[in-house]
Amino acid sequence: MTGDGIFFDGITSTRQNVTVTLAGAGLQIMAADGRLLAEWPYHELEELNSPDKVLRLGRHGNAVLARLEILNPTFAAAIDLRADNVDRTGLTQRRQRAGVVGWTVAATASLLVVGYFAVPVIAERATPLIPNAIERKLGEAVDIKLRGMLDTQKSGTAFECGGGAREKAGRAAIEKLVGRLQDAAALPSALQVVVVRRNQANAVALPGSKIYVFDGLIAKADNPDEVAGVIAHEIGHIAHRDGTRSVLQASGLSFLFGIMFGDFVGGGAAVLAAKSVLQSSYTRNVEAAADSYGVALMQKAGGNARALGTMLGKIGGATEPGMKILLDHPETKARIAAINKLAPARATKPMLDAGEWTALKRICAG
Amino acid sequence: MASSYPSRPMISPDISAAAVPGSVRFLGKRRDYWRLLVRGGALLMVTLGIYRFWLATDVRRFLWSNTEVAGESLEYTGTPFELLIGFLMAIAILIPIYAAIFLAALDLGIVGKLSGMLGFVLLALLGQYASYRARRYRLTRTIFRGLRFHQDGSAWRYAFCALFWWTMTTITLGLAYPWQQSRLERFKMRNTYYGDLAGSFEGSAFRLFLRGLPMWLLVVGPLVLAAGALIETVDWLALANVAQQGGDDVFARLEGASPGFGRAIVFAMLMAGVAVFAFALLYPAFQAMVLRWWTSGLRFGDIEVRSQLRTWHIYRAYFRFLWIAILFSIVVSVAAIPAAMLIGSVGDANSSIGKEILATGILLVGYVIVALGYSTIYGATVKLSLWQLGVESLQLSGLAALDRVTATGGPSSALGEGLADALHVGGY
Numbered sequence: 063m064t065g066d067g068i069f070f071d072g073i074t075s076t077r078q079n080v081t082v083t084l085a086g087a088g089l090q091i092m093a094a095d096g097r098l099l100a101e102w103p104y105h106e107l108e109e110l111n112s113p114d115k116v117l118r119l120g121r122h123g124n125a126v127l128a129r130l131e132i133l134n135p136t137f138a139a140a141i142d143l144r145a146d147n148v149d150r151t152g153l154t155q156r157r158q159r160a161g162v163v164g165w166t167v168a169a170t171a172s173l174l175v176v177g178y179f180a181v182p183v184i185a186e187r188a189t190p191l192i193p194n195a196i197e198r199k200l201g202e203a204v205d206i207k208l209r210g211m212l213d214t215q216k217s218g219t220a221f222e223c224g225g226g227a228r229e230k231a232g233r234a235a236i237e238k239l240v241g242r243l244q245d246a247a248a249l250p251s252a253l254q255v256v257v258v259r260r261n262q263a264n265a266v267a268l269p270g271s272k273i274y275v276f277d278g279l280i281a282k283a284d285n286p287d288e289v290a291g292v293i294a295h296e297i298g299h300i301a302h303r304d305g306t307r308s309v310l311q312a313s314g315l316s317f318l319f320g321i322m323f324g325d326f327v328g329g330g331a332a333v334l335a336a337k338s339v340l341q342s343s344y345t346r347n348v349e350a351a352a353d354s355y356g357v358a359l360m361q362k363a364g365g366n367a368r369a370l371g372t373m374l375g376k377i378g379g380a381t382e383p384g385m386k387i388l389l390d391h392p393e394t395k396a397r398i399a400a401i402n403k404l405a406p407a408r409a410t411k412p413m414l415d416a417g418e419w420t421a422l423k424r425i426c427a428g
Numbered sequence: 429m430a431s432s433y434p435s436r437p438m439i440s441p442d443i444s445a446a447a448v449p450g451s452v453r454f455l456g457k458r459r460d461y462w463r464l465l466v467r468g469g470a471l472l473m474v475t476l477g478i479y480r481f482w483l484a485t486d487v488r489r490f491l492w493s494n495t496e497v498a499g500e501s502l503e504y505t506g507t508p509f510e511l512l513i514g515f516l517m518a519i520a521i522l523i524p525i526y527a528a529i530f531l532a533a534l535d536l537g538i539v540g541k542l543s544g545m546l547g548f549v550l551l552a553l554l555g556q557y558a559s560y561r562a563r564r565y566r567l568t569r570t571i572f573r574g575l576r577f578h579q580d581g582s583a584w585r586y587a588f589c590a591l592f593w594w595t596m597t598t599i600t601l602g603l604a605y606p607w608q609q610s611r612l613e614r615f616k617m618r619n620t621y622y623g624d625l626a627g628s629f630e631g632s633a634f635r636l637f638l639r640g641l642p643m644w645l646l647v648v649g650p651l652v653l654a655a656g657a658l659i660e661t662v663d664w665l666a667l668a669n670v671a672q673q674g675g676d677d678v679f680a681r682l683e684g685a686s687p688g689f690g691r692a693i694v695f696a697m698l699m700a701g702v703a704v705f706a707f708a709l710l711y712p713a714f715q716a717m718v719l720r721w722w723t724s725g726l727r728f729g730d731i732e733v734r735s736q737l738r739t740w741h742i743y744r745a746y747f748r749f750l751w752i753a754i755l756f757s758i759v760v761s762v763a764a765i766p767a768a769m770l771i772g773s774v775g776d777a778n779s780s781i782g783k784e785i786l787a788t789g790i791l792l793v794g795y796v797i798v799a800l801g802y803s804t805i806y807g808a809t810v811k812l813s814l815w816q817l818g819v820e821s822l823q824l825s826g827l828a829a830l831d832r833v834t835a836t837g838g839p840s841s842a843l844g845e846g847l848a849d850a851l852h853v854g855g856y
Contacts, residue, residue: 070574075623075833077500077573110571111489111503113455113496118503127835129503129574159471159482166475203534 065137067091069099072128082130084140089119091130100128107145122147177318185310189303194251197306201270204305208268212260223257223277223426232257232425235418236275239290242413246363247297255293257425263377267296269305277426282376286414286422291360291370298355304348353397357404365413367405371398452822454815455501456494462808464490469800473793480849481511487807492570495819498827506569506842511849514565514842518558518850525550549591555851556587560616561844567620568839573830578837581619583844589615601648606636613722622728623833631725636718643714646706654699661692716742719818730826737821745813752805760798767794 069080069091080099083090088103102121110129112118117138119130132138142148149155213221220226224233240255247253251271260276267273273296275289283289299305353370360367374394414422468483485508492504529550532543560583567577593608610633620627716739723735767790 072574073835074831075573075575076831111493111505113493113501116501125838127571127574127576129571162479162482163471163475166478170476199534203540206540 063140065132065134065140068131068133070129071099072124072126080130082132082137084144089130089141102130104145105147107141107148109148109150117141117148117150119148173318177315181311181314181318185307185314188310189307192303192306197303198270200306200309201268201272204268205272208266208274212258212274219259221258223259226427228427229425231418231421232423232427235414235422236425238418239286239413239422240293242363242365243290243294243297243359247301247359249297249301253297253300259426265292265296267299267305269303269309271300273297273300279377280423280425283373285369286412286419287360287366287369287410288373289422290363290365290413291356291367291373294359294363294365295352295356295370297359298352299348301355302348302351304352308345308348350397350400353401354404357401361405363413364410366408366410368402368407371401371405374398374401450498450824450827452819452824453496454494454819455496456490456816458808458812461490461812465804465808469804473796473800481508481515484508484511488566491815497572498824498830500573503571504569505571506565510842511845514844514846515849516846517841517843518846521847522850525554551851552594553587553591554847556590557583558844558847558851560586561840562848563616563844564840565842565845568837572622573833575623575833575835576837576839577620577622578840579616579620581615586612586615602644603637606633606640609633609636609718609722610725613725617726621837624836625729625731625829625833628727629725630727631721636721639717639721640714643710646710647703650699650703650706654696657692657695657699661688712742712746713739715814719814720821723818723822728829730829732825734823734825735818735821736823737817741817742814745810745817748813749806749809752809753802756801756805760794760801764794767791
């Protein structure tokens with residue numbers, strides 16, 4: 063059987079009209095003058111990228127890019143029939159792609175499972191292995207970034223409270239309060255509690271041993287034990303090394319999600335959402351643990367262990383996002399109930415006397 | 429069996445319609461391209477993006493094989509696995525670099541302060557390096573008449589050159605753009621070969637500059653006027669004082685310090701609006717102008733290219749994109765109503781975590797569908813049209829040279845493609 067074809071020998075760009083003969087073992091490609099140009103065995107034939115109506119053939123594994131083009135569909139079908147690697151239905155291609163899709167879905171499932179179960183466990187195990195010196199360095203770096211965000215640098219006032227002449231008494235009061243908690247906690251390194259000028263009712267624990275208490279928290283508190291309760295909660299974070307662990311967890315998740323996946327339009331958002339939902343699920347447990355640590359510490363220090371709960375009742379709610387899965391703290395109501403369950407109602411003496419409390423209230427008076 | 433098959437059957441008019449010598453044709457059907465992109469988009473979503481190597485290969489196979497130069501179509505020989513390996517190589521190189529940048533940011537001294545800048549410059553450089561290497565990959569996977577294209581030249585030299593010219597273009601608010609384009613294109617084409625036929629680029633930067641200047645004036649002019657008005661009316665000393673004092677009545681005190689400040693702000697915003705409007709309106713014309721200029725400057729040995737691209741064809745492509753995108757938006761909005769009702773019920777105090785996860789999932793899938801949808805529509809309208817119009821508008825001369833080319837050059841690795849993909853600086 064013979065047919066016409068167009069042949070490029072792969073050495074020059076000259077176009078040759080040829081006659082192709084389907085011999086027993088392969089194609090014989092002959093020039094117009096009857097010269098044998100090439101002989102290609104069927105099993106070495108390779109179908110190449112071409113327009114719909116052209117069958118373009120090459121020799122598999124040949125460094126010389128010789129090409130044979132068949133335009134007649136019936137003749138092309140005849141070649142297709144003889145050569146195993148020429149498959150114009152695209153079945154092999156489809157099978158290969160189905161494999162890619164199937165295994166990617168499997169990999170995603172395993173990624174989510176690892177992200178949900180294994181990353182927190184690994185971070186848990188790895189956190190105690192991080193030396194204190196490195197944790198302190200990490201804390202300093204986080205401190206710089208955090209101060210950059212929090213410190214509004216209003217001229218004339220320092221970011222930290224307690225430096226001014228009229229603030230000295232307040233500073234003594236907070237030091238006394240922290241001193242009592244620290245003695246009860248018996249941490250390996252000294253705490254550094256700093257009151258700063260911020261209106262929000264909040265407190266932040268950094269990796270290492272530093273806690274920022276926002277001015278707004280003291281303003282909202284009705285007694286010293288409420289301030290102490292929140293600080294005790296933050297000491298819980300430091301004792302559990304939650305800051306360091308969350309850095310490890312975040313890095314682990316970023317590694318899992320950021321590199322291999324999500325590199326397409328809209329994928330970035332999907333990855334971000336998955337990450338924040340997972341991360342929130344980690345921290346919900348961490349916050350509950352810090353709450354119970356705070357309750358125990360308050361009891362040990364002789365304060366009102368339920369004060370943390372009443373304080374949470376005052377500041378909670380306003381800052382919560384609408385959805386539970388995005389919440390990095392457990393719901394306030396559930397937290398208060400848990401705290402009250404841990405701490406029996408007991409009459410205690412306030413942790414600061416009336417004079418000290420008034421001074422603490424004025425620590426940022428300037 | 430003594431049957432014989434002629435090379436020009438009656439039933440394939442696309443091929444048998446003799447091509448005008450010197451013309452370039454595009455044989456692809458828009459419907460096939462749509463199908464390719466839509467299926468690819470769906471698989472991208474399912475595979476979280478891994479399918480992009482297959483999709484990119486499919487797109488190139490479609491575009492290359494349907495582009496016919498002097499009666500013979502191009503051939504793309506790259507494979508998705510090469511792209512995947514290139515990407516993995518890029519990851520191996522980039523992870524330590526990202527880690528180093530991250531560590532540098534933690535440094536307390538000068539290194540930490542400069543780390544953002546240094547990281548940006550390093551990644552920009554790497555991005556240009558990648559785009560040059562990626563071009564080399566694409567060229568060496570392009571076969572025409574049994575011969576390979578290839579590209580020489582140091583990718584690092586190109587990267588430094590490109591970074592320099594990008595900086596110049598930024599500093600001059602775009603005025604240096606023609607020189608950037610012509611220098612970089614010259615670099616690329618000087619190092620590009622079809623077999624042993626060397627490429628070059630003859631586009632004149634000054635010509636592009638003269639043609640582009642009116643557009644530049646229409647877009648940048650209003651911005652300059654706005655900046656001028658602000659500088660004119662504002663008492664900068666007072667502004668500095670006010671900014672330092674802070675407080676709630678900043679604006680009132682500013683108005684007091686420099687009368688007419690409010691009017692200047694309104695004027696500036698108006699001018700910015702004019703600039704944005706002019707930009708959106710002129711962008712297709714700009715694209716057509718650059719495309720015409722670029723293709724007309726391409727040379728391979730004695731082969732010269734002339735482009736007769738019509739500007740309004742590019743506008744038509746954008747209009748097609750606009751109306752399909754609007755149609756798509758309407759369909760999506762209607763489909764989103766039941767989903768929105770479900771999500772609306774989530775805020776309740778008594779909704780469960782399971783329901784929230786479901787709602788989040790729906791929201792996410794919806795978002796991804798919308799984003800992928802627009803990019804698919806853009807690809808099937810504007811991008812395809814740019815290729816098709818760009819190709820079909822070409823007139824080649826000196827094609828006799830095509831019969832005497834001999835093979836040189838071998839295939840290159842896909843590292844550049846991988847880096848470009850990881851750094852988000854991909855091309856076709």
